[in-house]
Amino acid sequence: MRLARFLGYRLLLAIPVVLGIVVLNFFLIHLAPGDAASVLAGESGAASPEYMEQLRHKFGLDQPLATQFGVYLLNMLHLDLGYSFRNDSPVGSLIVDRLWPTGLLMLTAFAAALVIGTLLGLVAATGRNAWRDAIISLVSLVAYATPGFWLGLMMIVVFAIRLGWLPTSGYDTVGADNEGWDEVWDVGRHLVMPAVALALFYLAVYARVMRASVLEQVGMDYVTTARAKGQTERG
Structure with a gap:
């Protein structure tokens, strides 16, 4: 019972730590200048405003920050790590393969x-x-x-x-x-x-x-x- 209580206590302590890392990771990315659409458009060599708007809509970057954060947390709960535009594959599959x-x-x-x-x-x-x-x-x-x-x-x-x-x-x-x-x-x-x-x-x-x-x-x-x-x- 003592071991079970110790493990349960440690798991409870891990919850705010993991949540803090998730939140910090989300807002650090958004504090950086530019956005993912600018990077992706630059890599493809087609940086027209129309193409960048399409990318922002595709990845939900045109939504309010609170909505993006909610979608991000929901995806984390479902272990959905997103889609890699560069590798044209889900991020979870890339991690499992490696x-x-x-x-x-x-x-x-x-x-x-x-x-x-x-x-x-x-x-x-x-x-x-x-x-x-x-x-x-x-x-x-x-x-x-x-x-x-x-x-x-x-x-x-x-x-x-x-x-x-x-x-x-x-x-x-x-x-x-x-x-x-x-x-x-x-x-x-x-x-x-x-x-x-x-x-x-x-x-x-x-x-x-x-x-x-x-x-x-x-x-x-x-x-x-x-x-x-x-x-x-x-x-």
């Missing part, structure tokens, strides 16, 4: 950062003030301070354009129609650079946290007692 590639990228980056970062932090802590500790700490500091978007661009320039080892973008090779392990290999090659660029920052964080945690435990009484009884580091 869930698997996004999830694969996130899980790969998280797993790589967690495993490698933990190992590097452990190696650094067990060799405190040694050369390996200095190198790992320096690499972690550089990785922590390197912007991910800059690293991604540099990796594209070096490994995709200069060396030609990896593809520049995409989920898999368009038109290749690979199957089985060939498809796995193709997707893996496309996954390397974005996963590395995304994981490097968190890898540095996990390495530093793991190093600090191990060094904190090394000075505890139970470790001193184990050493006094003859227990080795590897034992």
Whole structure:
């Protein structure tokens, strides 16, 4: 019962937060200069007043702001995220189509950062003030301070354009129609650079946290007692 009350309380707290985000998102868009009709008309190259009025009527931009807000809230309640004029497809379908590639990228980056970062932090802590500790700490500091978007661009320039080892973008090779392990290999090659660029920052964080945690435990009484009884580091 205590867990149920806690979860219910958290869900109740989430309602005003989500509502605030929805309201803020709506009014921030309308505070920006211009409107969606101007952007769409500019992209199509036909910015005549008649065409812009047609676009405003089509997307309901000619209605009062309160009416637009009410329609927006109603669509959110029905999980209707609207229609993408650029992609000529519902926004919900676009998001669903990209869930698997996004999830694969996130899980790969998280797993790589967690495993490698933990190992590097452990190696650094067990060799405190040694050369390996200095190198790992320096690499972690550089990785922590390197912007991910800059690293991604540099990796594209070096490994995709200069060396030609990896593809520049995409989920898999368009038109290749690979199957089985060939498809796995193709997707893996496309996954390397974005996963590395995304994981490097968190890898540095996990390495530093793991190093600090191990060094904190090394000075505890139970470790001193184990050493006094003859227990080795590897034992």
